[in-house]
Amino acid sequence: xxxxxxxxxxxxxxxxxxxxxxxxxxxxxxxxxxxxxxxxxxxxxxxxxxxxxxxxxxxxxxxxxxxxxxxxxxxxxxxxxxxxxxxxxxxxxxxxxxxxxxxxxxxxxxxxxxxxxxxxxxxxxxxxxxxxxxxxxxxxxxxxxxxxxxxxxxxxxxxxxxxxxxxxxxxxxxxxxxxxxxxxxxxxxxxxxxxxxxxxxxxxxxxxxxxxxxxxxxxxxxxxxxxxxxxxxxxxxxxxxxxxxxxxxxxxxxxxxxxxxxxxxxxxxxxxxxxxxxxxxxxxxxxxxxxxxxxxxxxxxxxxxxxxxxxxxxxxxxxxxxxxxxxxxxxxxxxxxxxxxxxxxxxxxxxxxxxxxxxxxxxxxxxxxxxxxxxxxxxxxxxxxxxxxxxxxxxxxxxxxxxxxxxxxxxxxxxxxxxxxxxxxxxxxxxxxxxxxxxxxxxxxxxxxxxxxxxxxxxxxxxxxxxxxxxxxxxxxxxxxxxxxxxxxxxxxxxxxxxxxxxxxxxxxxxxxxxxxxxxxxxxxxxxxxxxxxxxxxxxxxxxxxxxxxxxxxxxxxxxxxxxxxxxxxxxxxxxxxxxxxxxxxxxxxxxxxxxxxxxxxxxxxxxxxxxxxxxxxxxxxxxxxxxxxxxxxxxxxxxxxxxxxxxxxxxxxxxxxxxxxxxxxxxxxxxxxxxxxxxxxxxxxxxxxxxxxxxxxxxxxxxxxxxxxxxxxxxxxxxxxxxxxxxxx
Numbered sequence: 001x002x003x004x005x006x007x008x009x010x011x012x013x014x015x016x017x018x019x020x021x022x023x024x025x026x027x028x029x030x031x032x033x034x035x036x037x038x039x040x041x042x043x044x045x046x047x048x049x050x051x052x053x054x055x056x057x058x059x060x061x062x063x064x065x066x067x068x069x070x071x072x073x074x075x076x077x078x079x080x081x082x083x084x085x086x087x088x089x090x091x092x093x094x095x096x097x098x099x100x101x102x103x104x105x106x107x108x109x110x111x112x113x114x115x116x117x118x119x120x121x122x123x124x125x126x127x128x129x130x131x132x133x134x135x136x137x138x139x140x141x142x143x144x145x146x147x148x149x150x151x152x153x154x155x156x157x158x159x160x161x162x163x164x165x166x167x168x169x170x171x172x173x174x175x176x177x178x179x180x181x182x183x184x185x186x187x188x189x190x191x192x193x194x195x196x197x198x199x200x201x202x203x204x205x206x207x208x209x210x211x212x213x214x215x216x217x218x219x220x221x222x223x224x225x226x227x228x229x230x231x232x233x234x235x236x237x238x239x240x241x242x243x244x245x246x247x248x249x250x251x252x253x254x255x256x257x258x259x260x261x262x263x264x265x266x267x268x269x270x271x272x273x274x275x276x277x278x279x280x281x282x283x284x285x286x287x288x289x290x291x292x293x294x295x296x297x298x299x300x301x302x303x304x305x306x307x308x309x310x311x312x313x314x315x316x317x318x319x320x321x322x323x324x325x326x327x328x329x330x331x332x333x334x335x336x337x338x339x340x341x342x343x344x345x346x347x348x349x350x351x352x353x354x355x356x357x358x359x360x361x362x363x364x365x366x367x368x369x370x371x372x373x374x375x376x377x378x379x380x381x382x383x384x385x386x387x388x389x390x391x392x393x394x395x396x397x398x399x400x401x402x403x404x405x406x407x408x409x410x411x412x413x414x415x416x417x418x419x420x421x422x423x424x425x426x427x428x429x430x431x432x433x434x435x436x437x438x439x440x441x442x443x444x445x446x447x448x449x450x451x452x453x454x455x456x457x458x459x460x461x462x463x464x465x466x467x468x469x470x471x472x473x474x475x476x477x478x479x480x481x482x483x484x485x486x487x488x489x490x491x492x493x494x495x496x497x498x499x500x501x502x503x504x505x506x507x508x509x510x511x512x513x514x515x516x517x518x519x520x521x522x523x524x525x526x527x528x529x530x531x532x533x534x535x536x537x538x539x540x541x542x543x544x545x546x547x548x549x550x551x552x553x554x555x556x557x558x559x560x561x562x563x564x565x566x567x568x569x570x571x572x573x574x575x576x577x578x579x580x581x582x583x584x585x586x587x588x589x590x591x592x593x594x595x596x597x598x599x600x601x602x603x604x605x606x607x608x609x610x611x612x613x614x615x616x617x618x619x620x621x622x623x624x625x626x627x628x629x630x631x632x633x634x635x636x637x638x639x640x641x642x643x644x645x646x647x648x649x650x651x652x653x654x655x656x657x658x659x660x661x662x663x664x665x666x667x668x669x670x671x672x673x674x675x676x677x678x679x680x681x682x683x684x685x686x687x688x689x690x691x692x693x694x695x696x697x698x699x700x701x702x703x704x705x706x707x708x709x710x711x712x713x714x715x716x717x718x719x720x721x722x723x724x725x726x727x728x729x730x
Contacts, residue, residue: 005068007066007068010065018064030049078124078171079171080174082109082112082176084129084178085101085152087147089152101180133157134157134160154183155191162201171201174201174686177205178208179207181676181677181680182673196684202687205677205678206689209672211673220304220312222282224315225298225316226241227297228573231319233289234288235289237286239285241299243255243301251272254269254302255270257287257297258298265300267286293320294657296657300314317659326383328552329384331384331389332357358375363392366395368395369395376402381405382412387416389418391426391429403434407519412524412555413524414525414527415526415527417488417489422436423443438499438512449507453485453486454483455486457477458501458503460502461502462476465559466516466547483543484534486529488529492512492526516554525551531547567586567587569586570582570584575631576660580629583616584624585626585654602618602641603616604629607639633660634660637660639656674688
């Protein structure tokens with residue numbers, strides 16, 4: 001549509017000087033031709049003079065630098081952009097009549113959209129949701145899904161919405177934002193507002209929520225959970241945690257334990273919120289798993305009246321339930337020894353072995369001891385370890401129960417050296433005397449030469465599974481020879497028939513130090529020294545770990561299981577977004593030797609209908625493979641799988657599950673920031689609308705924007721030019 005035309009001049013110099021110069025040129029030109037304009041041929045001289053004067057006029061006109069401005073307005077396609085906050089803080093019920101911010105915002109959005117469509121049916125309406133990203137709802141979505149966003153990037157969303165409109169060739173005539181304006185990440189919203197001002201996009205802000213939502217509110221949040229990380233099938237799992245309860249001082253709260261796959265709680269407990277304390281410990285929750293595998297466990301508190309938020313009333317983690325695990329009972333006498341502590345450190349790297357320790361401080365009295373008879377029931381434990389404990393610390397009944405558990409129940413027994421072990425400890429007068437591989441006498445005594453005693457494997461012992469700690473007998477012998485000496489050892493009586501001597505003491509006259517025997521359905525080992533001294537060096541630590549692992553496997557009849565084993569362990573079962581999960585992979589053959597001829601393939605995938613695997617690179621460190629996975633994906637349940645292949649064929653695999661969660665910045669500070677909403681509106685020449693009624697939002701959505709005085713005029717020089725555009729009034 002044509003609007004008007006105007007002309008202007010911009011001379012190259014001052015007007016008086018330009019006029020005098022022009023007049024002088026004209027006078028001189030006419031004076032030069034004055035005498036020649038009469039007589040023959042004067043007619044053609046007039047023509048020449050006219051051309052010269054025309055040239056002078058054109059030069060004068062050029063010196064004036066004239067310009068013609070043609071103004072024209074055209075109707076350009078435009079859109080009204082609605083942006084609604086879809087973060088979890090919008091679920092707070094601090095609006096009128098107890099309604100949530102989300103409910104009120106959607107109600108206002110619906111009425112505003114209808115109002116805009118009535119004003120101009122040709123005007124496009126674009127609706128977006130924003131949290132950490134900007135999302136356009138699906139056209140066929142009947143009811144808006146509840147917010148799940150854990151952070152508000154308001155400024156980033158504003159810039160992205162305007163950018164999308166520019167790419168679609170439709171300018172954003174107005175932007176309406178419905179939010180609590182508690183922006184906590186991304187581009188500063190005020191920076192984005194200044195960009196909207198430069199693009200002449202007025203912003204209407206509609207604020208929801210209370211600016212005092214956090215103070216004086218009531219909320220229960222389960223903050224911590226501790227479980228496992230491993231437990232054997234049919235063994236007890238204890239789950240602990242902690243919760244914060246704001247506004248519930250002096251009240252009792254019911255905490256429930258849920259296990260993946262079960263709809264009802266498997267355990268319950270009740271905690272009381274003390275006066276003046278925000279954190280409350282959770283304990284007393286136990287569960288006995290019935291099947292192996294990774295299982296998710298959840299601590300949950302039922303929502304209470306008046307709670308500000310209910311989505312933080314539960315917390316989860318994963319526990320690995322092991323099948324076919326070996327249970328070991330370590331019985332320690334009152335004399336202090338380091339063996340149990342170092343044994344636990346070594347066996348702690350074996351998820352298929354579980355060790356329980358009992359320190360017995362006082363001798364038994366009659367038929368009562370500090371150990372329950374049930375601990376010696378056949379099948380209760382696979383291996384028993386007795387360390388420097390006299391026979392009188394168990395009852396006579398328990399002596400027989402332990403002997404039967406070995407002979408009839410196929411359990412294994414190893415007795416370690418000590419001043420209260422073997423004959424000096426009175427064991428020769430018990431049923432265990434028939435189980436151990438040596439004869440026991442009270443006066444057998446100790447071997448304590450100056451400089452200590454070293455363990456020396458026998459020639460036959462180096463070829464036995466128990467002492468094969470190297471890749472070959474020669475390598476094993478070197479490793480044993482490099483271990484530090486012990487302070488002393490027990491002196492044994494004669495070996496029994498069927499016993500095998502696997503190792504002796506060092507010195508000129510070697511004496512038996514380690515013997516084994518098959519007894520009934522079980523096995524027994526007599527070892528006259530201790531082992532913790534070995535674990536004090538890096539090389540000895542590997543020997544100590546492998547020795548004890550093989551001792552437990554041999555006593556449990558597990559030394560010939562015959563399969564390569566691949567084990568995956570991770571350093572955490574709960575990772576917040578941005579944290580790294582560290583992986584450790586070990587592969588061993590049936591003899592416990594590292595697998596050196598395999599390739600490991602590792603991937604991480606988010607559990608769901610369409611999992612997409614991400615590979616993880618591994619690197620070697622000693623006998624182990626290490627890797628790291630940065631948890632930068634969406635929150636949810638994840639699974640790591642490692643596959644070992646030899647010549648392209650799978651020889652073993654293992655998997656572990658973990659949970660990725662996002663710190664909820666929305667609920668850490670749920671207060672609305674209505675002052676920010678007002679600032680955004682003022683910068684962009686928009687309007688800050690209170691959400692008191694849907695009509696106010698509709699009116700602000702359709703009121704023509706106030707022109708920005710800082711915007712430059714749209715002009716073009718020349719006789720005709722490009723048009724300047726403006727949005728239709730609405």
